[in-house]
Amino acid sequence: MNAVFGSGKRLWAFAAALATKLLERLASNATFTIACAALIGAGLLQLTRPVDDALGAWRAQVLQREATGSVVVVELDTRSLRAIGEWPWPREIFARAVDNLRQAGAKMVAFDVDFSARSTPGDDEALRRAFAGYQGSVVLPSFVQRNGVEENSPLASLSADSLIASVNVPIDSDGRARRYNRGFERDGEYRASMASLLAGEPYGATGQFLIDYGVRARDIERLGFIDVLNGAFAAADLRDKTVLIGATALELGDEFSTPVQPAMPGVYVHALAYESLAQGRALVGVNPNVMLGLALVVFWLLWPRQASADMRAVLVRHGLVLLLALLTPIAAQAVWPVSIDAGLLLLAQALCIVATVQRELAYRAAELSRQREAHLTHIAFHDPETELPNRRALLANLEQLLSRAGERKAVVIAVGVDRFVTLRSAIGHAHSNRLMAALAERLQQEFRIQAHDLSTSILGGVALIENEAALLAVLGARRRDGFQMSVEVEGQSIDVAMRVGAAFSEGPADSAEALVAKAMRALYHARERNHRYAIFDSAVIADPKLQLALVSDIGRGIAQGDFALVYQAKADARNGCVVGAEALLRWTHPVHGAIPPDSFVPTAEKTGAIVELTRWALLRAIEDQALLRAGGDEVVISVNVSARALTDGTFCAEAIERITRAGASLCLEITETAIIEDPPAAIEAIAKFREAGVRISIDDYGAGLSSLGYLKQIHADELKLDKGLISELQTNARDRLILKSTIELAHGLNMSVVSEGVEDEATRALVVALGCDYVQGYLVSRPLALEDFARLCTRSRPEGHGSPEPGDFIAMRRARQ
Numbered sequence: 001m002n003a004v005f006g007s008g009k010r011l012w013a014f015a016a017a018l019a020t021k022l023l024e025r026l027a028s029n030a031t032f033t034i035a036c037a038a039l040i041g042a043g044l045l046q047l048t049r050p051v052d053d054a055l056g057a058w059r060a061q062v063l064q065r066e067a068t069g070s071v072v073v074v075e076l077d078t079r080s081l082r083a084i085g086e087w088p089w090p091r092e093i094f095a096r097a098v099d100n101l102r103q104a105g106a107k108m109v110a111f112d113v114d115f116s117a118r119s120t121p122g123d124d125e126a127l128r129r130a131f132a133g134y135q136g137s138v139v140l141p142s143f144v145q146r147n148g149v150e151e152n153s154p155l156a157s158l159s160a161d162s163l164i165a166s167v168n169v170p171i172d173s174d175g176r177a178r179r180y181n182r183g184f185e186r187d188g189e190y191r192a193s194m195a196s197l198l199a200g201e202p203y204g205a206t207g208q209f210l211i212d213y214g215v216r217a218r219d220i221e222r223l224g225f226i227d228v229l230n231g232a233f234a235a236a237d238l239r240d241k242t243v244l245i246g247a248t249a250l251e252l253g254d255e256f257s258t259p260v261q262p263a264m265p266g267v268y269v270h271a272l273a274y275e276s277l278a279q280g281r282a283l284v285g286v287n288p289n290v291m292l293g294l295a296l297v298v299f300w301l302l303w304p305r306q307a308s309a310d311m312r313a314v315l316v317r318h319g320l321v322l323l324l325a326l327l328t329p330i331a332a333q334a335v336w337p338v339s340i341d342a343g344l345l346l347l348a349q350a351l352c353i354v355a356t357v358q359r360e361l362a363y364r365a366a367e368l369s370r371q372r373e374a375h376l377t378h379i380a381f382h383d384p385e386t387e388l389p390n391r392r393a394l395l396a397n398l399e400q401l402l403s404r405a406g407e408r409k410a411v412v413i414a415v416g417v418d419r420f421v422t423l424r425s426a427i428g429h430a431h432s433n434r435l436m437a438a439l440a441e442r443l444q445q446e447f448r449i450q451a452h453d454l455s456t457s458i459l460g461g462v463a464l465i466e467n468e469a470a471l472l473a474v475l476g477a478r479r480r481d482g483f484q485m486s487v488e489v490e491g492q493s494i495d496v497a498m499r500v501g502a503a504f505s506e507g508p509a510d511s512a513e514a515l516v517a518k519a520m521r522a523l524y525h526a527r528e529r530n531h532r533y534a535i536f537d538s539a540v541i542a543d544p545k546l547q548l549a550l551v552s553d554i555g556r557g558i559a560q561g562d563f564a565l566v567y568q569a570k571a572d573a574r575n576g577c578v579v580g581a582e583a584l585l586r587w588t589h590p591v592h593g594a595i596p597p598d599s600f601v602p603t604a605e606k607t608g609a610i611v612e613l614t615r616w617a618l619l620r621a622i623e624d625q626a627l628l629r630a631g632g633d634e635v636v637i638s639v640n641v642s643a644r645a646l647t648d649g650t651f652c653a654e655a656i657e658r659i660t661r662a663g664a665s666l667c668l669e670i671t672e673t674a675i676i677e678d679p680p681a682a683i684e685a686i687a688k689f690r691e692a693g694v695r696i697s698i699d700d701y702g703a704g705l706s707s708l709g710y711l712k713q714i715h716a717d718e719l720k721l722d723k724g725l726i727s728e729l730q731t732n733a734r735d736r737l738i739l740k741s742t743i744e745l746a747h748g749l750n751m752s753v754v755s756e757g758v759e760d761e762a763t764r765a766l767v768v769a770l771g772c773d774y775v776q777g778y779l780v781s782r783p784l785a786l787e788d789f790a791r792l793c794t795r796s797r798p799e800g801h802g803s804p805e806p807g808d809f810i811a812m813r814r815a816r817q
Contacts, residue, residue, distance in 0.1 A: 031358075032303060035351045039299055039344070043292035048343030053174065055329070056339060057259035060213035063334055067219040068278050071198070072106075072241050073271055075248040076113070080226040087252065091115075091123035095130035097228045097245075102134050105239035110139035110198055112167055112246030112254070112267045116152040124157060132161040139197060141167040144186070151186070165194040169256060169269055170208065177256040177264075179208045180273040180282075195273035198242050210283035210339050212276040213260045217268050220275070244271055276337075283339040295344035302352035308363045314356055321349055383453040385433045388440050391460070391516070394452040398462045398512040402505060408464045410505040412519040415443060416527065418497040420457035431489055438487045439496060460519065468504060468535075483532045499526045500533035553589065554600070554609045558616050562588050565620050566783040567637070569792055570754060570776045573768045578796040580636035582669065582776065583621045584783050585613065605642050614645040618655055622664045624786050633793040638667040638697060643674035647681040656692045667695035667718060675714065683713055690715060697754070702742070711749060719746040723757020723777070729766050736770065743771045 042048055074097075081087060094113070101109050118124060131138045140154040140162045153164065170179045182205040183192040190204055225245070227233050246267025247254040254266040276282045298321065304314075329340035381393035389397075394412075401410045417423070417439070424432040440451030440459055449461035483498045501523025503515050518536040526534035557563055567581035587595045604610040621637045628635060645651050659666055668689060675682040686696050697718035698711070702725040711719075721742065729735050746753045755767045758777035767775060781792055 031355060035303075035355060036296075036299065039295060039348055039351060040292065042347055043288065043295065043344050046288070048341070048347050050174070051343035051346060052341035053172070053176070053178070053259065055326075055342060056178070056210075057213070059330055059333055059339075060260050062330055063214040064216055065212075065214050065279070065281075067215055067217075067221075067275050069219075069221060070241055070278060071271055071274055072221040072223060072238055072243050073248075073267055074101075074223050074225050074228050074243055074245040075265075075267070076225050076246065076252060078249045078251070080224050080229075081249050081251065083226045084229070088119075091119045091127040093229060095123075095126040097225065098127075098130040098134065098138065100228055100231050101238065101243055102130075102137075104233070104235035106137075106243045107240050108137045108139065108198065109134065109243045109245065110165070110194060110270075112141055112194065112244065112270060114143075114152060115140055115154040115158050116142075118155060124155065128157050128161070131158060134161070136161060136163065138162040139165050139194065141165060141194065142191065143167050163197060164191065165197040166191045167194050167266070167270065169266065171256075175257050177258050177269055178210055180211050180269075180276070182207050182209065193273070194244075194270045195277055198244070198274050199277035201277060209276065210285065211258075211269070211273050212279070212281040212283055212337070213258060213272060215272055215275045215279070215281070217261070217264070217272060220268065220271050242274070244274070246270070281337050283333070283337050285339050285341060288341075291341055291344050295348040298345055299348040299352060302349060304352070304356045304359050307359055309356060309360060311360065318349060318353060322346075325349065385429075386436045386440075386453050388437060388451060388453040388459070390452060391454050394454065394460050394462060395512045395516065397450075397452075398515060401462055401464050402510065402512060405464060405505065409468070410510075410515065411463055411465055411468075412503050412515045413447060413449065413461045413463075414454060414501040414516075414519040414523040415439075415451075415459045415461075416499050416501070416523050417457045418499065423494075423496075427489070427492075427494070434489045435487055435494060435496070438489055439485065442485060442487060454516075454520070458520070458523065460516065499523060499531070501526055501536070502533070503536035554604060554613060557587060557589065558612065560590075562590065563613075563616060564588070564785075565617060565624065566785055567624075567789040568776060568783040569781040569789065569796075570636075570638070570774050571780045571796065573755070573764065573772050573775045576780075576796060578635060578780070578793045579774065580638060580667065581789060582638045582640075583617055583624075585617055605644055608644055610642045611645045611648050611651050614639070614641055615651060615654070618666075619658060621666060622658060622662045625664050625666070626662065627786065628790060628793065631790055633790060633797075634665070635793060636665050636667050636695065638669050640669045640699065641674065643677040643682070646670060646674050646685050647678045649685075652685045652688060656688060656694070659694055660692055665695075667697050669697045669699040669720065670714075670716075671699045672701070679713070686714060686716075690717075698751075700756075702738075708745075711745070716749075716751055718754060719751045720754045720756055720776075721772075726755050726757045726763060726767070726777075730762055736766070739767070739772075740770045747771065 084093060094111075098109060115127075138161070140159055142151055142153040142164050143166065144151045153159065154162065166181065166184070168181065169177050170181065172178055180195060181193045182196045182201055183190060184206055185191070192201065192203070192205070196205060221237065221241075223233055244267055246265065248265040248267065255263045256266055256269050258264045258269065302317065302321065325342040325345040329342050332338050332340055381389055381396070383390045398410065398412065417436075420432070423435075427435070436453065436457075436459065440453075443449070443451045443459060443461065447461060447463070449463045451459045451461050454460040483500065485496050485498065487494050487496055501519050501521070503518035503522055505515060522534040522536040526532065564586045565583045566586055567583055569578045570580040570582065571578050585597055585601070587597075587600060589595050601610065601613075604613055618639050621639050625635070625637050658664075670682075670686065690696055695717040696714070697720055698714060698716045699720045700722045701719050702722040719742075721739065725735060725739055725742075729739065743753045752773040753771070754774040754776055755763075755772045756776050758764050758767065758775040758779045760779055764775055764779055781789075784792060
């Protein structure tokens, strides 16, 4: 007793010391604290359950064992279903089978078949007599419904001479059946499980155990129900054995997902649970708190103590721990019915490995950083080919000059070499790099500034000057020799012609980046004007940002009628009848002439002018559709809506009001990029449009990384396939496969499909064969003015009644205005 007491005291002392050291480390090491908390949290929340389940399935595959042979499964299989007829079978069939089993000497017959509903009186009576003749050796199933309230039990007349057992199988969170009930109490009544009753477990046993899936299900003896019914079996094979009757046919749907088999008939789950009990292999798990404690010990022992470690020793140590964590549960389960979950141990080891690698990498990174700091600084501020200070270095120097300029001015000079590409092709890359380095040295002597490598053929420098006159004097002096300079490279003299751009600081508001940009623009201006040098002057050198000023003309263009809509027809893919059209913008600028949409639409989208453009296009489409209707053409007009317009609540409300008031039949074409910018707002706007009866089309599907997620969220009416999916359709079988699956997906989502870019009959025939509904492209029509499009509609109508003449359309439009 004293020895035991002494051992207990030593154990408590060790635990106390370990806890003390653990708390000290927690307080001093944030990484250790976080990792320890993660380990404890994973243990308490059972986050390693998927790993434990996978290891359990692996152990079942490794520790295979034979079945006892004391149970025989009678399968309600497909062959029996075909032979006997449509399910459910008359109960007289089961009565005959029970009689045959009794005559064969089967010790017990258990059913995994529902007998809770009444059949015909004669069949129920025949089955009752068969059960009564077996003297309590028949087991019938009961099962509790998923709501946990209702229980399906056999008919009282059938259960009077039978035993009742539960066939409910617990299902884990991942949908697999691993555990099994011994029994349970319900409303004061004990109900044994099927396997527990068949294995002779003590009455009143409750709780759960893990099924030993190492028992090979294929070794369990089996018979087809039709063979039992017809007596086509050897009676000796069933004498003194337990018979378990249940469904194995897929049609009956009694299957469970198990760790060793994706779909196992329920009757075999009960059979394996029976085998686990009969062989003393009803597995029990180790207390999770014990495993958490072991994991903390492993965590403590493996956690790195030093900044740098002997990685070979670390690998050996972790390898041994990994082997123990994997092999110990196998050895224990092979000897005892115990299932040891090693997931937490592996997590503890993984955290320690990560920490070890992190510390080692941090240590090595610090060493490398100390060794290479000067070298990296040099690389960061120098061009790798010319070894000259680069643009970053120039900006840093310029910022310093600007900070201490005072009354003086900072000047940035950009020197460009003429015909540099030709020169480099003649002397080679290596020599051209040496040329730029030599040229930089000469410029430093000429301008008294350090030269920097701004780009491939441009050198730059910065300086502080009292006034501009000094620099202008130098530039004027160089002007006399045409900015020519002779540079010697590898013993060869090379004449170089240069141009210079310069920019002076105007005040504190000037930034380094802005000054460099001005000097570069001055250099480009000198090249465009064929001058040898240029000083930046905002009045002379245009700002590239002024190109955006073209957007301001959009409003004037709308007011002055410079914009127009043309319509590209969309036709039924099978009969060629025109069913709709896509409205396309055209702009005829009073100064610049015809401007393609690719030139002004992207800029309008960036600046927000696209909303006004879309509003104009929508209203004009409504007017034009009314004119078409007046001429007898009922077609759906599609209007492209940008991301900016789609997420503009005012625009959406106005569009819905105008479309509804006019009774227009419009379809709004929206690209995925329009949705990606603000998915919630875009999806909400789309829902409002559809609620108002406006059709929605997903445009340019397949042009980029088309997402199935957006197809799921967007309830669209139409899917427009980008012409990139169509262009190689005749020669590329992969494209045809992709297109076919896309069309089937769209149809499954109740969307019609339009193929863009259909330009020939062969392509049209292909997309029709693949299931496409409509086509659009040059095969149908090029973009047409309203009058020409109306004629196209007339020609495509089977009845052929006419539309108004062009003059009539113009008169009708003026009347509406």
